[in-house]
Amino acid sequence: MIKRWFQNIGPGTLVAAAFIGPGTVTLCTLAGVNFGFNLLWAMLLSVIATIVLQEMAARLGVISQKGLSEVIREEIKNPFFKQFITFLILAAVVVGNASYEAGNISGGILGLETILGKLIVEIGSISINLMSLLIGVIAFILLYIGNYKFLEKALVTLVLLMSVSFLITAIVTKPNIIGVLKGMFVPRFPEKSLLTIIGLIGTTVVPYNLFLHASLVKERWNKKEDLLSAKKDTIISIILGGLVSMAIIISAAAIQIPNITNAADLAKGLAPLYGEFAKYFLALGLFAAGITSAITAPLAAAYVAKGCLGWKIDLKSKKFRLVWIVILFLGVLFSSIGIKPIEIIKFAQVANGMLLPVIAGILLWIMNKKSVLGKFVNTKTQNMIGFFILAITIFLGAKGILKVFNLI
Template sequence: MIKFFKNIGPGPLVAAAFIGPGTVTVCTLAGVNFGFALLWAMVLSIFATIVLQEMAARLGIVSQKGLSEIIREEIKHPIVKGIALLLIVSAIVIGNAAYEAGNISGGALGLEAIVGDVTWKIGQLNLNIISLIIGVIAFVLLYIGNYKVLEKAFVFLVILMSVAFITTAILTKPNILDILKGIVIPVAPEDGILTVIALIGTTVVPYNLFLHASLAKTKWKSKEDLPIAKKDTLVAVILGGTVSMCIIIAASAIQKQTITNTADLALGLEPLFGSFAKYFLAIGLFAAGITSAITAPLAAAFVASGCLGWEADLKSKKFKSVWMIIVVLGVVFSSIGFKSIEIIKFAQVANGLLLPVIAGFLLWVMNKSTVLGAYVNSKLQNVLGLIILVITIFLGLKGILSVFNVL
């Protein structure tokens, strides 16, 4: 166990990145509206995440480069390269700037379920103090610029988050047979397809593929570390997926009419299962907010650095400038009462629609022997990757048609 903790790598950061307030919100609404019926979508998401994140980690370790850096180097046609890099930068950097306000606001919702609304009124401006505290914590941890410090902070936060959400699910005393049925039997209610896409989009996060490749090359320098990296990915993603499933299970216990967001879930659990449920859920949401408030700016900085040819170093001034802008924007928008719930839901669906593009880039790179040598994808890995790609394209198209009321 000591050896395992010593070898922990970027896995907890990846798990923490996909279990943000957006995930908690989407899983809450999935549980409230559909009970255990969409648990199979989470199992599919966990499997897809393991397959794609293993590829990203392998790419980072073998090539000692980030995914965006390799795309910039390997696409030779200038127009295609320009379009690809523009798509990546706009989707990840601008997207993560929008997410940051949601991450900080979501984390603040958790503590507000316990301590109530804490705001200072400065003239016409209402300043949310909890949002400010989360932003400061994220800023300090990123400014230190030490990977080992980040790693230890995330291991603590992921364990805290896991204990909080798993305990909440246990307190609701769910029916185990119903849970197994929801996991094994795929059911897609007519009005649930966008929720399925959101569950996949909030778990198989496009920016995590860039983040994992960049962090893996920071953590490990030798190809002999690949088995450790694979185990790190497997354990962290399964734990993260279990946490997401526990949120769905806990939310299934609440009456539909009472819930509009995660803070309502924390308060809604109290009369049914006692104050402990409320506290566990609130602490879990707070931890989820902090972790995502750190990983979103970090991923954006790695992506921008790779696409623009900057040094992808945590202490680099250009690298720091990217994450600083995103954290400050997040703090400002969340502190002045920026309403994040609907935007978080929209962003998760957008993530699900963007995923096939990024996954396609990754699969293309993972088959280039000029980049990976003998460590290119096996036939099985390609088959699994293509199956995931086809599923995400199908769900993405169905989601677009659903939005425009064609389906």
């Protein structure tokens, strides 16, 4: 049974790998430390929204055999609007992922340093972290091989390692089950929690994942009969990802120590209370989260550039490789010279939550076009759920903007 499950596992796991990066780990840690179990409902809502939107992206990829950015480019007829949307997508995904990449690699470094200690070389007045070079080299090798099935298997292994690490950490803290269930099913808005709620949604329902998923499913499946496999893969993988995020919140809620700013602090905070092995499990999970996102972020950016610019190329082509190499290089550069990732990651996650309504709205529009999907367009129920999710993202995004500018 396990062997068959491994054979059927697919792009959904890469989507889970992409959204559980150091940004998610950091925000979930802060949510647990600052608000206990009270924001678990926001994560549950995020998981449901992610399943709905990613299923649409997967269905689009299987039926049209095109990526989301390719379909957008073809379906928007107005030249000005097409250029504006293309620019918006390129800026948000390619430039955004370049800034995320430093955080992804830095997150992986935090995990390694928790176990191995720091490994820094001084060259003149510049300090270079050799751990970032190690993570960069691993990510480069996996991406450069350019074989989708090999990449998928490598990421699945890392995701399972990450999942087991974080879930064991949560179990070790022996959480109050009634408190956890209340946090999941009774929405609460503690004071000063709004930006954290928006961040949790923005870090789970990630716009670039919609582009990545639509592009990856066509590497794996190319027949209408494959839709059920794609749907199962999406649901199982995203639920697993959601459980991991909730496990981090639950673990962090057990810590009564102030001044926790990232998962490495959480790992150190767990050690005296729950033993050294809790620290090692968490650090291992953080390393896996960093490296999986360090691979998927450049990959997503390359797929988006390919679709937006109309390139007819594959994973091994020079143009495709150039995009992910530039993003990976910037990530390694910024993380190796020690730019602090925590505030950048938090800001980027909130910005992601505000960009989401635009991408989700475009996706819903496309999912109702028979010229693209034929009889596989959204049902009335799918549209109702989709527009409900869109309304929530617009509402939270608007409140977030007002809150940032101190207007509410």
